[in-house]
Amino acid sequence: MQWCFSQVKGAIDDDVAEADIISTVEFNHTGELLATGDKGGRVVIFQQETENKNPPQFRSEYNVYSTFQSHEPEFDYLKSLEIEEKINKIRWLPQKNAAQFLLSTNDKTIKLWKISERDKRPEGYNLKEEDGRYKDPNSITKLQVPVLIPMDLMVEASPRRVFANAHTYHINSISVNSDNETYLSADDLRINLWNLEITDRSFNIVDIKPANMEELTEVITAAEFHPHQCNTFVYSSSKGTIRMCDMRASALCDRHTKLFEEPEDPSNRSFFSEIISSISDVKFSHNGRYMMTRDYLSVKIWDLNMESRPVETYQVHEYLRSKLCSLYENDCIFDKFECCWNGDDSVVMTGSYNNFFRMFERGHRRDVTLEASRENSKPLQVLKPRKVCAGGKRKKDEISVDSLDFNKKILHTAWHPQDNIIAVATTNNLYIFQDKVI
Amino acid sequence: MEADPRRVLAVSISKLYSSRSQRGGLKLHRSLLLSLLMRTARDLYHATAPAEPSTEPSTEPSTERAMEAMEAEVPKLRARGSEDKENQSPKRPLKRPGKAAAVPDFLPEKRARLERDEATRSPGAGPGAACRSLGPLPLLTTSVIPAF
Numbered sequence: 141m142q143w144c145f146s147q148v149k150g151a152i153d154d155d156v157a158e159a160d161i162i163s164t165v166e167f168n169h170t171g172e173l174l175a176t177g178d179k180g181g182r183v184v185i186f187q188q189e190t191e192n193k194n195p196p197q198f199r200s201e202y203n204v205y206s207t208f209q210s211h212e213p214e215f216d217y218l219k220s221l222e223i224e225e226k227i228n229k230i231r232w233l234p235q236k237n238a239a240q241f242l243l244s245t246n247d248k249t250i251k252l253w254k255i256s257e258r259d260k261r262p263e264g265y266n267l268k269e270e271d272g273r274y275k276d277p278n279s280i281t282k283l284q285v286p287v288l289i290p291m292d293l294m295v296e297a298s299p300r301r302v303f304a305n306a307h308t309y310h311i312n313s314i315s316v317n318s319d320n321e322t323y324l325s326a327d328d329l330r331i332n333l334w335n336l337e338i339t340d341r342s343f344n345i346v347d348i349k350p351a352n353m354e355e356l357t358e359v360i361t362a363a364e365f366h367p368h369q370c371n372t373f374v375y376s377s378s379k380g381t382i383r384m385c386d387m388r389a390s391a392l393c394d395r396h397t398k399l400f401e402e403p404e405d406p407s408n409r410s411f412f413s414e415i416i417s418s419i420s421d422v423k424f425s426h427n428g429r430y431m432m433t434r435d436y437l438s439v440k441i442w443d444l445n446m447e448s449r450p451v452e453t454y455q456v457h458e459y460l461r462s463k464l465c466s467l468y469e470n471d472c473i474f475d476k477f478e479c480c481w482n483g484d485d486s487v488v489m490t491g492s493y494n495n496f497f498r499m500f501e502r503g504h505r506r507d508v509t510l511e512a513s514r515e516n517s518k519p520l521q522v523l524k525p526r527k528v529c530a531g532g533k534r535k536k537d538e539i540s541v542d543s544l545d546f547n548k549k550i551l552h553t554a555w556h557p558q559d560n561i562i563a564v565a566t567t568n569n570l571y572i573f574q575d576k577v578i
Numbered sequence: 579m580e581a582d583p584r585r586v587l588a589v590s591i592s593k594l595y596s597s598r599s600q601r602g603g604l605k606l607h608r609s610l611l612l613s614l615l616m617r618t619a620r621d622l623y624h625a626t627a628p629a630e631p632s633t634e635p636s637t638e639p640s641t642e643r644a645m646e647a648m649e650a651e652v653p654k655l656r657a658r659g660s661e662d663k664e665n666q667s668p669k670r671p672l673k674r675p676g677k678a679a680a681v682p683d684f685l686p687e688k689r690a691r692l693e694r695d696e697a698t699r700s701p702g703a704g705p706g707a708a709c710r711s712l713g714p715l716p717l718l719t720t721s722v723i724p725a726f
Contacts, residue, residue, distance in 0.1 A: 224602035247602055309606055328606040357614075359607045378607055411581050411618055415611050465581040468615075469589055474608060 150569035177227025181211040208297040252301035326363035380417035420476035459530035491550025
């Protein structure tokens with residue numbers, strides 16, 4: 141598979157404003173819409189053009205469809221804490237009618253947004269002029285039926301629900317259930333179950349807070365509902381374990397149904413073992429048979445029927461293992477990389493440093509490293525595979541580990557649900573790549 | 579384990595304290611990882627320290643005191659992140675008596691204790707109790723004057 145540059149969104153400026161840093165990327169269920177959230181609390185939605193006027197080798201482009209301010213910074217006076225407006229996650233709801241719905245969350249509050257189109261407006265009111273002023277009743281001599289006339293497309297985003305005050309800790313995940321009625325939100329110690337229609341109540345379904353906080357040994361890092369089984373969800377922990385829970389078993393799912401844990405390789409033990417084993421993302425495969433986890437150095441694929449170890453492990457950037465001390469000092473070791481599946485679960489993708497991102501083809505045991513950069517951004521330019529030289533003699537075109545730019549990190553990536561179109565977020569730019577259609 | 583435990587400890591301490599002034603409040607996950615790392619570094623330091631009898635008398639005692647002070651601080655930092663004051667363990671002294679003068683200057687001043695006491699007085703959190711959504715506000719620093 142070869143990948144070509146398609147588009148890049150965002151400022152070219154090297155001086156990045158903090159508010160513009162992209163914090164989440166998500167395609168909707170058809171792939172027609174692509175949403176991004178940023179540190180400034182804004183959501184930008186791109187829409188794929190539907191007209192097929194492009195030549196066959198070039199898929200339709202994504203253009204801005206709607207932009208809105210989802211969350212604002214808030215201040216909690218009781219705790220003397222500022223609540224960041226950064227959008228941590230966006231999740232789309234499956235489309236039920238003409239409007240689109242998505243959930244967006246910051247550290248404390250989840251909001252349901254309705255995005256709807258208006259392309260007609262009424263004209264010919266009996267009592268009002270076109271500018272809205274009321275007519276003199278004596279001047280009305282006939283009755284007319286107002287008609288809807290076309291207007292320029294207007295996309296409106298309105299907050300339909302605000303789910304607040306249910307999380308003491310910082311929300312890290314939201315996940316819509318396959319029942320299309322409920323969703324979960326997870327913070328460091330608790331997971332809550334919500335009904336999409338009800339904002340003043342949520343059920344706590346997981347609580348791992350110890351009675352004495354000094355005995356705390358692990359936190360929840362990510363959670364997701366199973367794509368088909370509405371009773372099943374998983375949550376990952378900072379200790380590198382994943383717990384699967386069945387909501388039919390009991391109201392409070394503190395006791396897991398399955399515990400996925402791989403014994404640690406003693407030869408890899410280091411100071412930083414605990415930090416790098418923390419799972420930063422967990423994603424079910426589309427077919428619901430597997431799940432993928434991302435820790436600092438690797439991606440692991442688990443068969444849901446086997447808890448003892450993953451069925452596949454892919455090293456994302458093993459050359460960093462000897463650099464963990466420096467990565468700890470510059471804080472990079474705390475970076476939370478996400479991962480994603482392609483539409484048919486045959487390929488997985490995740491980000492790395494130096495604006496590199498990695499793809500692993502499961503069946504063929506092939507992997508590739510690609511780079512998102514302005515230098516490779518000519519239309520349809522094929523991306524050249526990159527290689528990092530871990531040590532020893534550096535070949536031509538290879539980049540040495542010490543030359544990697546650790547400020548350029550790709551934490552968020554998304555794959556179109558059906559096609560080979562990917563969205564890759566660098567610090568403040570969104571790159572869209574597509575596979576080369578021969 | 580190639581990293582020097584003392585250096586790891588020093589870096590961890592500074593990270594812990596700088597995270598207190600981070601926007602968005604103390605991140606529990608990060609604080610936990612830092613404290614686990616510091617415990618590992620401390621254990622390794624204690625394991626290797628007897629092999630170096632008083633080679634550098636001036637630096638070791640201060641690191642010792644730093645670690646003792648940290649041991650008292652770390653659980654408090656984690657507990658502070660919990661917002662649920664009933665579950666805190668009984669108060670521990672911030673510093674061992676008689677050693678205050680030798681504490682390195684990168685440790686916080688008494689101001690930290692004031693912030694903690696002020697936080698202790700706020701009501702316990704539960705859904706709907708503590709967090710209120712307020713409109714946009716001008717950015718305030720985190721060194722807030724206590725309300726009561």
